[in-house]
Amino acid sequence: QVQLVESGGGSVQAGGSLRLSCAASGYITSSHCMGWFRQAPGKERERVAAIYVGSGGTYYADSVKGRFTISQDNAKNTVSLQIDRLKPEDTAMYYCEAALTGAYECYRGSWSAKYWGQGTQVTVSS
Numbered sequence: 001q002v003q004l005v006e007s008g009g010g011s012v013q014a015g016g017s018l019r020l021s022c023a024a025s026g027y028i029t030s031s032h033c034m035g036w037f038r039q040a041p042g043k044e045r046e047r048v049a050a051i052y053v054g055s056g057g058t059y060y061a062d063s064v065k066g067r068f069t070i071s072q073d074n075a076k077n078t079v080s081l082q083i084d085r086l087k088p089e090d091t092a093m094y095y096c097e098a099a100l101t102g103a104y105e106c107y108r109g110s111w112s113a114k115y116w117g118q119g120t121q122v123t124v125s126s
Helices: 103-108
Strands: 002-007 010-013 018-026 032-039 046-052 058-060 068-073 078-083 092-100 120-125
Touching (some): 018 092, 018 120, 032 068, 046 068, 046 078, 046 103, 058 068, 058 103
Antiparallel strands (some): 018 078, 032 092, 046 058, 068 078
């Protein structure tokens, strides 16, 4: 069983930055993929970034490439999402997710999450 707890959301002006963190407890291995997805009211869920724990290889959605950076601290079982040059369209609830999966699926963003956190709200004003 894996528990995920997000933190770091908030309200910022466009152009600003935020750093989201996801603390994982339970059994996280090098064969896990951990990532973030977001969901805004009335919009579909969007996976924005993921990282394969064993290799550190990453996935980014095209909509966030160059602005979002996912990283991990294996010693602390934490995954972070640095968000720069925030835009109003980044406003959403951001959720951490994780699953035991293959590296290829993680790199492609095509994996199926098994665990999710409660989410942290990001609000960007123009």
